Amino acid sequence: MTLQVGIIGTGMIGQDHIRRLTQVLSGVQVVAVTDINLERAQAAAPAGAKVYDTPHALIHADHVQAVVICSWGPAHEEQLLDCIAAGKPVFCEKPLVTSAEAALRVMEAETAFGRRLVQVGFMRRFDADYRRLKAVIDGGTLGAPLMYKSTHRNASVPEGLYTSDMPLNDTLVHDADISRWLLGDEITGVEVRVPRRSTRGNELRDPVMVMLHMTSGAIVDVEISVNIAYGYDIRGEVSCETGIAALPNRPATVITDQFGIRQAIPEDWRERFIEAYDQEFREWVVAAGQGTATGPSTWDGYAATLVADAALRAVDSQNLETVEMIDKPGLYN
Amino acid sequence: MTLQVGIIGTGMIGQDHIRRLTQVLSGVQVVAVTDINLERAQAAAPAGAKVYDTPHALIHADHVQAVVICSWGPAHEEQLLDCIAAGKPVFCEKPLVTSAEAALRVMEAETAFGRRLVQVGFMRRFDADYRRLKAVIDGGTLGAPLMYKSTHRNASVPEGLYTSDMPLNDTLVHDADISRWLLGDEITGVEVRVPRRSTRGNELRDPVMVMLHMTSGAIVDVEISVNIAYGYDIRGEVSCETGIAALPNRPATVITDQFGIRQAIPEDWRERFIEAYDQEFREWVVAAGQGTATGPSTWDGYAATLVADAALRAVDSQNLETVEMIDKPGLYN
Amino acid sequence: MTLQVGIIGTGMIGQDHIRRLTQVLSGVQVVAVTDINLERAQAAAPAGAKVYDTPHALIHADHVQAVVICSWGPAHEEQLLDCIAAGKPVFCEKPLVTSAEAALRVMEAETAFGRRLVQVGFMRRFDADYRRLKAVIDGGTLGAPLMYKSTHRNASVPEGLYTSDMPLNDTLVHDADISRWLLGDEITGVEVRVPRRSTRGNELRDPVMVMLHMTSGAIVDVEISVNIAYGYDIRGEVSCETGIAALPNRPATVITDQFGIRQAIPEDWRERFIEAYDQEFREWVVAAGQGTATGPSTWDGYAATLVADAALRAVDSQNLETVEMIDKPGLYN
Amino acid sequence: MTLQVGIIGTGMIGQDHIRRLTQVLSGVQVVAVTDINLERAQAAAPAGAKVYDTPHALIHADHVQAVVICSWGPAHEEQLLDCIAAGKPVFCEKPLVTSAEAALRVMEAETAFGRRLVQVGFMRRFDADYRRLKAVIDGGTLGAPLMYKSTHRNASVPEGLYTSDMPLNDTLVHDADISRWLLGDEITGVEVRVPRRSTRGNELRDPVMVMLHMTSGAIVDVEISVNIAYGYDIRGEVSCETGIAALPNRPATVITDQFGIRQAIPEDWRERFIEAYDQEFREWVVAAGQGTATGPSTWDGYAATLVADAALRAVDSQNLETVEMIDKPGLYN
Structure with a gap:
């Protein structure tokens, strides 16, 4: 056994x-x-x-x-x-x-x-907060999901080792996968925009904003910031037809002291997703x-690969880069 | 005009x-x-x-x-x-x-x-947060109010000028008055308990806990801390038969930084109640x-005076000290 | 006088x-x-x-x-x-x-x-919450602002009277103006994306997503939903180099009852911005x-007009439409 | 193995x-x-x-x-x-x-x-939220704990089976044990006060308020409500010399809909403490x-038994009932 x-x-x-x-x-x-x-x-x-x-x-x-x-x-x-x-x-x-x-x-x-x-x-699909969020969406009381805002912030990344492509071909896959799963939808196109660069990452292209266009028409809006200093902060908010559902702040003691009424932020992904x-x-x-x-x-891994490829094309073209998947084998339904 | x-x-x-x-x-x-x-x-x-x-x-x-x-x-x-x-x-x-x-x-x-x-x-009776709280209680959807927790915290008090009687005959009157008003009730008795003393106030009797017994049977639980260091923090929570209603955190920008996800605390009563x-x-x-x-x-001022007197007696006797008011003149209905 | x-x-x-x-x-x-x-x-x-x-x-x-x-x-x-x-x-x-x-x-x-x-x-520039938010940004402790998320949700709009152009030439101007003011920046380009349509607005183009490109390189991400049913919900969050600052939930009594731990949402703009x-x-x-x-x-009104024009062009072209302003007259500095 | x-x-x-x-x-x-x-x-x-x-x-x-x-x-x-x-x-x-x-x-x-x-x-001693709370207190940055507010609310109790003594000899033991553990302290006396009775429990003595006097002088203030209708709601807040530390709302999806911005409450102790x-x-x-x-x-079980006995005496006497323990055997240090 x-x-x-x-x-x-x-x-x-x-x-x-x-x-x-x-x-x-x-x-x-x-x-x-x-x-x-x-x-x-x-x-x-x-x-x-x-x-x-x-x-x-x-x-x-x-x-x-x-x-x-x-x-x-x-x-x-x-x-x-x-x-x-x-x-x-x-x-x-x-x-x-x-x-x-x-x-x-x-x-x-x-x-x-x-x-x-x-x-x-x-692993996000196994996180209790994401699962509760999906249950609310799937419950249907808020109507169809129309937009999803996914925020992905790292305190810092190893200088020299973490390149400007990595927000798009390494970090983004988590947001892409969780978006597909939360919305029960597939990605058909990717756009990337590059805002004012953070001075904390030197020449690193950071932050980046990504838009994922879904088969249903829903649009996913991703913020990736990898040098935000204050902690590892993962947020997600689904806008539906008659309401909004969002991940909670991670549970942590509510402290009131000279810094205000406050809850701590996880330090890194280990703490957040253990x-x-x-x-x-x-x-x-x-x-x-x-x-x-x-x-x-494997189908989800395939989708992630296509999105990463499209994101790298999109950051260069500044256009909508389409994602074309093969027909989904029955094994993955 | x-x-x-x-x-x-x-x-x-x-x-x-x-x-x-x-x-x-x-x-x-x-x-x-x-x-x-x-x-x-x-x-x-x-x-x-x-x-x-x-x-x-x-x-x-x-x-x-x-x-x-x-x-x-x-x-x-x-x-x-x-x-x-x-x-x-x-x-x-x-x-x-x-x-x-x-x-x-x-x-x-x-x-x-x-x-x-x-x-x-x-002045608390004119504060928008207290007024909304009263409106919820009076609305009746939560049932009758059974308990009220009133928290009164000052960052500090002037050493030497602020004596150990003042939490009871000066500070408490605000909590007593707002309790009578929120619950639409009168105070019939007062108890005082003195927890472990804060080392921040030297010989000052701080904090103190006060219980106000109301005509309806409701009990009000007051915490008065006058050297709490972190700010001026006024909280209030009414426990009713089928739910709870509480003052919000004062509105303030939600900041996420190295101190967590947080909202500031007012510095003093001027900032809080301006x-x-x-x-x-x-x-x-x-x-x-x-x-x-x-x-x-004048009736409310009379009630406040009686409560302060009873509180001073109660801190000495460690017993329930009753508050006996004259019949309320019609002018004050 | x-x-x-x-x-x-x-x-x-x-x-x-x-x-x-x-x-x-x-x-x-x-x-x-x-x-x-x-x-x-x-x-x-x-x-x-x-x-x-x-x-x-x-x-x-x-x-x-x-x-x-x-x-x-x-x-x-x-x-x-x-x-x-x-x-x-x-x-x-x-x-x-x-x-x-x-x-x-x-x-x-x-x-x-x-x-x-x-x-x-x-009027948003005179709102206490927005003013506190701007004070935090201008204070500089969070570093330079890189992105701003502005969310603009109406419970409903008058059917027939409110057309598909109005989110872009009527509603958006508030988000555009507050973005320019919060960030101390000008808008250089506008993009519009149209997610899956809400079934609550029939043929109305609702919601819409707008990206405002700023002179500094910062990008503003606007969600406009005008039939969200649950209330009038205005949110704003600035992502800076080392932290995030956001509007609070509007202050309201914190009620705990069969619907959860919750704070009410304003019904409309009158309640929110009175x-x-x-x-x-x-x-x-x-x-x-x-x-x-x-x-x-007048300069700000001029900017708003240009943004509305660009947004209408952008929804048709699905491209980045640039905003070109004249040199700013000294009167407006 | x-x-x-x-x-x-x-x-x-x-x-x-x-x-x-x-x-x-x-x-x-x-x-x-x-x-x-x-x-x-x-x-x-x-x-x-x-x-x-x-x-x-x-x-x-x-x-x-x-x-x-x-x-x-x-x-x-x-x-x-x-x-x-x-x-x-x-x-x-x-x-x-x-x-x-x-x-x-x-x-x-x-x-x-x-x-x-x-x-x-x-089991509360094994709950992640309580453990984080204890870590904050023990960390010492907020100074010595002076007061603790423990709130224990049940949606309902089985009518007929749950008697008026049970809040004191069955329910209270959890609050008593967690107070001893959180504060690293022993209980020396118990007082009980009975507020206005909830009409939801018929003749049941509900709610009750309990004060636990600790060896250090700290006072613990317990609210027990067993027919609160809206859910199973366990709260805890420690007042220290320079700050406050409290249990968070249980993590749950943040929903914004016609009932406000809100988080769900657990239904019962199974959901809360699984x-x-x-x-x-x-x-x-x-x-x-x-x-x-x-x-x-066994020492902790002994303490719980003494507190339950004292609480039952105190509800009758309306006086402070002392708790006298034997010297603690070395086995339990």
Whole structure:
């Protein structure tokens, strides 16, 4: 009854997932790890876990029942295809892959296999606040959703490592995925506008504003600011026909002191989404134990890739860049 | 059509009311001033106002149609009786008088005169937030009010000048008056409890907790803290049978920065109640122009005096001290 | 010392201003009225006010020291030019005029006169919440403003009378003006996007999203929804380099009942901005008494006209439509 | 590595804990159940669990490593003593026992055993909001805590089953325990006041106000309303020397609609504290696995019993009823 999992990639996020699967969740055991740096894999391996030389060896090991991919993006396609070939459920951290073509190849393999095996790491869908927000929208008492404002603010990003493309091809995917999910809609076009630049990021293109045009006609308005200094602040507000529904301030003690009546802001994504990550894996463990996946799919990873591509085109063209998806395979309905 | 007003007492509060009557409000003119310190009266007198040697002379001057008393408390009784003898409307800053007997003498004179002339300076009744709160209670949708929590916090009080009795005989009167008004009820008993002392006030008895027992059976729970450092924070929450109604945070810009998501706190009572003071005098000017008064009456000043007396007894006895009022003269219904 | 004012136009807004100038404010008297419908003028005239047959006669009457224009927009240009010719201060309800050319003609007359005489009715600049917000931005502790989100929601608009152009040429001007004022910036371009249509407005183009591009590079993001059912909801949030500043929820009793912990929403613009209107005229009366004007100027009315024109072009072109202003005359600095 | 647990009592709360230990938590297995109604025990037993005829048999069964007591209060003493005799960790739902003498007997047995075995079910200590609140107080930046306001509101209670004593001997224990824990203090005296009665509870004594006097001098002010109709509303606010810290509104979607800007209220204690219950057992499983207990102890259960007794005396006497505890055994420091 305990799911035996192998971990590919033991960097920061891989180590955190090992901790989660080992110490927080029930019904799961980490039995195998690998990393491009085998010493790091050795150090991260929990008691009783075997260290493999290659992802391929880990994926095909008999005692490994399901796989978690935390390697870097360009390695994902091959590892995902390997998992599908082995018929093993796989959790893949974002990005699913790094090109639309790669996403289509993974999707083709999975549909040929005939059952969902791939789950992508869009953890916001497992956050209690987002789930309550979706429940309100889906409840229908506020009428159809017409606009969604998504705000994505980071206190800071690593200088030099975080480039001007990354708000659009790395950060935006969370807002894009959650918009599609909240509204039950697909993205048909992307526009990007670049406001006055923050002096905190030197030459970085920050902030950026993105408009996502949806199939229903709804428009999503995204603000991405990655050097806002004061904390990690994720907001979302859906404008419907007869009312508005929004994420709450994160719960925190209400302090009244010389700075006013106030609630703290999370420091970073770990603090904000730690419970969402736990829930994401809790549900994955159940699904993988049944030989399949739940939540964000290869189709959602494909959509994210297309949006990132369109956003990069749009920032150059300053035009509406269309997103054209293939017909959705029945597997993903 | 313009009300001609004489001011008795030109200290800080008297000067502020001269400014208000001269620069803010319409339909009113300050034509006379006096003060125990005539130089100060001279300095405070607006253009065209005559300085009188004594309150008596000012009150009886023909061109003075209505009087504002801002002298110290022990002088109020004689000045009020003089105004009533002259048949002139009078606005009297709190305290109305300094003993229950004095209050009864003023009440007797006013009822003998046969029309309300006296208005007491309980400005909270003119504050928009308290008025909305009362409207909700009176609307009745939440059922009968059962409890009221009144919180009264000052950033600091002048050391040496502000004594341990003053939370009970000076500060409490605002909470007592607003409780009677909000609940449409009278106070029948007072209890006082003294929690752990704040080290910020040295030997000062601070904070104190007061319970006011009302005729209806409702209980009012008052917290008075006079050295809370962070600002002037007035809160009020009414618990009714099927819901709760509370004062809002004072409106202020919502700032999100390194101190959290927050709203500022007023610095002192001037900032918090400046508009209530304006409104209080706006309504007084109209009533005085018609030869009478509105809002808090001699009866309310009498009640405040009894509550202060009972509170001082209660802090010593640690028992419930009853408040016994005479039958309410018809003039005050 | 009392300003003698003539009112042109005694429809709903004209009547409200007569009430305000007569009953609320000090130092001002309505001495003359006129209207295209003289019976309506007669009915609205306060005691002692003379009814004039024409705006021209009213403007040039000797006892009229200052003028308030509440007629319909197409009549404004001639009336404004008449006031300037007479050298009389004039408060003009929005729109200043109905074309950029007309605005330039008024501006030319006023600059030739050599002193500001015209004040335009953008009342938001006099609202306490907006003023506090501007004070925070100008204080500079949050760094430079980079984006501003302005939300403008009406419960409903009169069916048939309110056309699809009006969100852009009538409603938007408030957001445009307040953006220019809050950010201390000018608008250089306008984009319009049309999301999924609300079914509550039938064929009405509602909601609309507008982006205003500012000289500084800042981008203003406006949501206009005119059939939102739940109330009149005006929100504003400035994203700066190191923090965010936003309008508070309007102050209202905090009620906890079967609908949750909640604060009421104003019903309409009268409820939301009644104090701003009072303050607007309070300051105008002082300025007009000194023979001039304060707050929003002919220049601001000109800017509003250009933005409305650009917004109408932008909704058709779906492109960025530029706004080109003449050099700003020194009179308006 | 998996803790084998026996459950005594399979009523509503017992069934919920079986679900929690079986489906939510890791490292634990329910291997035995018993109930006064054996059919009910049979129905509630998860796969693989043995049903015992008596608590005694279950407690002493070899495969049972730790016990959860969910029987009714009068049975607790004997079962707790049995567990201690067997040297087995035991989680006991509140009340620990039903008299001070019984509590002392359990304490004596546990101290004789020499290691904590008993954990009492005060789940609020495991709630994230309360923990953050305590962290703020303990952090010390607001100075010493002087007062604490604890509000405990139930939508309704079962008519006929819930008596007038129960706010004081059943409901109050949560507020009493959390006050001791938040302030790091003990209760020395209890006062009770009975405000105007809610008409929603017929003859029920509802609401009640309780004052808890603490060793430090701090005073805790408790409002208990058990028929408030609108929901389950738990609030807490600590007044310190230089600031205030309070529980947040529970996180919930912020909806703006015809009822205002609002957040929902939990329906009952299950909705409000579901995560606290999970966390409570998560930490118990770890401690019991190490042969001991964590969090609320026999000492805390003893304190709760004394407070309930004092509260019942105080409602009759209307006086301050003192709470006298024995010296605290070192085991509980």
